[in-house]
Amino acid sequence: MTTTENDAQPADTSARRKFLQTAGLAVGGFGMLAVASAPALAAGKAKPKMADAKGDVGVLQGALALEHEGIAAYTIAGGSGLLTPDVLKIALVFLGHHKGHRDALANLIRKAGGAPVEPKTDAQYTAELNLGALKTQGDVVILATKLEMGATNAYVGQIAALQDHGLAHLFAQISTDEAVHWAILNNALGNAAPTPAFIFG
Amino acid sequence: MATTRIHRLVLAFPAGLAVVAGALAAQAAGDPVAGKAQYEGTCGGCHSVDANRIGPMHRGVVGRRPGSVAGYDYSPAVRRLGGLWTTARLDQWLQGPQALAPGAKMYLSVADPAKRADIIAYLASVSPPAEPVRGARHQRARTVDAGAKR
Numbered sequence: 001m002t003t004t005e006n007d008a009q010p011a012d013t014s015a016r017r018k019f020l021q022t023a024g025l026a027v028g029g030f031g032m033l034a035v036a037s038a039p040a041l042a043a044g045k046a047k048p049k050m051a052d053a054k055g056d057v058g059v060l061q062g063a064l065a066l067e068h069e070g071i072a073a074y075t076i077a078g079g080s081g082l083l084t085p086d087v088l089k090i091a092l093v094f095l096g097h098h099k100g101h102r103d104a105l106a107n108l109i110r111k112a113g114g115a116p117v118e119p120k121t122d123a124q125y126t127a128e129l130n131l132g133a134l135k136t137q138g139d140v141v142i143l144a145t146k147l148e149m150g151a152t153n154a155y156v157g158q159i160a161a162l163q164d165h166g167l168a169h170l171f172a173q174i175s176t177d178e179a180v181h182w183a184i185l186n187n188a189l190g191n192a193a194p195t196p197a198f199i200f201g
Numbered sequence: 202m203a204t205t206r207i208h209r210l211v212l213a214f215p216a217g218l219a220v221v222a223g224a225l226a227a228q229a230a231g232d233p234v235a236g237k238a239q240y241e242g243t244c245g246g247c248h249s250v251d252a253n254r255i256g257p258m259h260r261g262v263v264g265r266r267p268g269s270v271a272g273y274d275y276s277p278a279v280r281r282l283g284g285l286w287t288t289a290r291l292d293q294w295l296q297g298p299q300a301l302a303p304g305a306k307m308y309l310s311v312a313d314p315a316k317r318a319d320i321i322a323y324l325a326s327v328s329p330p331a332e333p334v335r336g337a338r339h340q341r342a343r344t345v346d347a348g349a350k351r
Binding site for chain 2: 059061069146153
C-alpha cells in the first residue's frame, strides 16, 4: 500500500471550508498590517512595525516547517502497511488537517512577501524521525502522540511572540487541532488524561 | 617556568570552580527525569536529542559553541552569538530567544522557571560533563569573547 500526500481526503468538507474561511480572515489581517505599515515606512516611522511583521513571518516559517514534518510523518507511516484500516482512516483525517494548516501558513508567508520554507525529502524525514525503527502500529501511534504533543506546545509557546492578533487567533486554532489529535492518540494508547490543569503551554 | 605554571593554575582554579559550581547548581535546581518529559513535550515538536530536525540536535548542547552542530542550517543571529551554551545562558535563551539573538529561528519561550530548570537539567544530563580546571581557562576566554561585539 502506498499513501501519497494526495490520498488524504478531509472527513468533513464543511469544517475544512469553514477553517479555510477563517484562515482567510487571518490572512486578511496580516496583509492589512503590511499594507498599513507601508506609508509610515516610507515616512521612516514604521520600522518597529515592519520588524514585528518580519518576526511574525519567522514564526510562521517555523510553524510551516513543523507542518511539513507532520505531513511527512503521517504520509510515510500511513504508507508503511503497519496501520489497520480504521487507524489509517484516522491518520488520513489528521493528515488532511496538517495540509490545511500548511496551506494557510504558506499563504500567509507569501502574502507577507516571503518564500515559504520547502519540505525536506522523505529520506531526510525518515532519518530525522527514525521512522525506519517503527515496527508496529503501536510504535507509529506512540511517535504520532509525541509529535502532536510537541506541535501543540510549539504553537501555544509561540503565540506570545506574535504581534498580529489575527495570527495569534490562527495559532490558537491550529494548536487546538493538534491538541485534539493528541487526545485521540493518547486515548488510543490507553493513557489516562493528565491530572493537572494546563496540559499544554 | 614552574612558578608561571602554578600561577596559571591558581588563576584558573576559581574560574574552573565557578563553571563546575554553576553547572552543578543548575542541575541541582532542576530534575533531569522530570526534565526529559518536559523536554519531549515542550521542545519535541522541533528538536530531538540525536537528530537535527526543525531545530538542531541537543546531545552535548551544554558546553557547546552556539551554531556549531554539523549539518544544521543556523540563522546568522545564532552563528554570531559566540561563547558557549552554559546552563545560565540556556536559561536566558528559554526565557526569550529573540531577546538573546534577535533574528534567531526559535520564538518559543518557557515562562515557568521550574520547568526551564528541569529542561536544562535534562539537557545537561545528555551533555558530557565539563572539564573542571583544564578546560576552565579555555571556557572563560570564550565566555569573555561572547560579551564582545563581533
